[in-house]
Amino acid sequence: MPKIVDHDAMRSDLVTRSAALFGAHGFRRLTMRAIAKELGVSTGTLYHYYPGKDALFQAVFESVLKLDLAAAADALSGAQDDAQGRVNRLFAFAASRQEAMELYALITIDYLRSLGDEKERLFQLTLATRQRYIAGVTAYLQLHDPAYADLVILAINGAIHRRLIGGIAMEANPGLELLGGLIVDAIDSRAD
Amino acid sequence: MPKIVDHDAMRSDLVTRSAALFGAHGFRRLTMRAIAKELGVSTGTLYHYYPGKDALFQAVFESVLKLDLAAAADALSGAQDDAQGRVNRLFAFAASRQEAMELYALITIDYLRSLGDEKERLFQLTLATRQRYIAGVTAYLQLHDPAYADLVILAINGAIHRRLIGGIAMEANPGLELLGGLIVDAIDSRAD
Amino acid sequence: MPKIVDHDAMRSDLVTRSAALFGAHGFRRLTMRAIAKELGVSTGTLYHYYPGKDALFQAVFESVLKLDLAAAADALSGAQDDAQGRVNRLFAFAASRQEAMELYALITIDYLRSLGDEKERLFQLTLATRQRYIAGVTAYLQLHDPAYADLVILAINGAIHRRLIGGIAMEANPGLELLGGLIVDAIDSRAD
Amino acid sequence: MPKIVDHDAMRSDLVTRSAALFGAHGFRRLTMRAIAKELGVSTGTLYHYYPGKDALFQAVFESVLKLDLAAAADALSGAQDDAQGRVNRLFAFAASRQEAMELYALITIDYLRSLGDEKERLFQLTLATRQRYIAGVTAYLQLHDPAYADLVILAINGAIHRRLIGGIAMEANPGLELLGGLIVDAIDSRAD
């Protein structure tokens, strides 16, 4: 019998650990040798688990795709406090996920550049995900108008964008705090 | 000095026209041969005007950095109408610049990845730029609290982010329109 | 010595069955994994019986070397009919061995290419083998001049060559049939 | 203007000079680096003229295909002497071409191994070429039966085969000389 390893676990591990590398360096700048070295394996081993760099990156992309929604559902269920409490909790959750969201953005941008004309399919998928988020936030915050949920998510997207190109932590956005208050007002003014 | 003008014009031209290529493909995916071919010159000519690929990209990055502020000052000066009018004009301006802002983001991300640890300097620069924008928008919209300006810019950043990873035009964000109304209310409620 | 027999049998079996693979694909194109897969064992097992790819190929080459002469002696002994009958039997025997002879040629060519300058030793061996064949055919056909035997073998070599580069079966060579007649004439004209 | 070279001449030169290397080492054993070194250029230059190793080998194969027939037509035209003279001239021509024919065989064998199922097409081509040779030799030697021509060519094929696997020069085949006599007899016996 050969060296005993859990093949699937190893595959997942490689993907999880290489995701950050792809995010930090980008697909082209990151070499297979660099990945192997960073993960403490040989290039041959990489190829033992994935047929090539493209396939590994594809797996990374897909794994990153899945991370977001699952986490959100968990975090926002449970005890439902007042408007202010719900808004606080939402922003706190977003802040806790900012690194993952940045990684998701970086990898998606790279992935899109590698796609020729089939970008549209990915865009549809992104759109659908956004709709789910809007519906979720609308329900969670008990908003009467989904546009408010869209605005909240838009602002969070903006915070990620600033992080991406300005290295700014999500918490350092005065506009986000202001928006929190506006949302609470909007909920309360309807709550008569 | 007969040829100097041509030389400088050529340099600018090469930078301006290659910026979109760097944005679309990314630094590593884009080859010098591809640039040369797209610009209708030989690789030798490229090297005649820039000492290497890094230098060309650096020039592209710097040229893209400058574009934004200059344009903003122009567009928002002049006739000052009412709150609603000013907000409309601001969003219209942002929408007209979305492609440039996307290009700026793409190139900045690539540029940041090429930087090892000296990212901090660029972050400082970005922070300063943001402060200028906040001040400018605060004044232009005649806001009493800069946090409103920050929120507006944050939402616009969010729209760029969505464009980047979802292919969504800025106009297709319900949250942005809603924000316009909230801002007008904020201005008017203070204007008594 | 309980396992020795199995071990040797296994070694022979691996060589015999991999010979065709080496012939069909060539040394470099054929991988150890491909051999292992085709033979239904693991690469580890291959290395258990042979220290490496070179050694396996060497064994294959040697096994193929031996095949020819042994078969010939058998087939052509026994009942001695008239000149025509003997010639027929010789050609029939050659035709029955054409696949093995093609394999021998293919493997020898590969083997020669793997030899640097020590080809000469192999050439000496080949020359000696040819002399044996000439003597054998001369005796078998009861020829007065070994040049006739050489011509017969030369023509058979030619048929193998045509098979190699033209995919032509030995039976499809008019010249070979004609030669049969010429040989019979030569025998008979001397048999008065 | 760039370094001035005759692109087509360079291409031909690379093919011509690498043919012998492919013949001696075989496609897989021969590396692009080895070719480049042997030809005194860099690998980059090789790729400047041919898109890859396959394409270079394909070009080599095609160039080798063309060599034979052209040479034959030339050599055998002109002054027509008696039967013995014609036969001598034919064998002398064959002997002069033995190296080229060996190269042709080696490259064809390699090429065939690289072909999956489209071998048949190449076999058809080889068959057609053989027919042309038979017709040519029949006419040149003024034979009444093409089977004699086939036998002559078959014996020459055999000599090439022996060269291939035994390192034997064409001149060292007693059978070939004997055949010459038989052919002359065949011609003369009909010349009454």
Next chain:
DNA sequence: TATGAATGAGGCTTCATTCAT
């Protein structure tokens, strides 16, 4: 014994850069 996961040298190929013209 047998297995196949792991290794890393080396193969094919790309591409930033140089330089003769």
Next chain:
DNA sequence: AATGAATGAAGCCTCATTCAT
């Protein structure tokens, strides 16, 4: 100034071989 042929380091990947189980 402009061209593109030439270079060679470095990238992706293959595969002979080793070794833990």
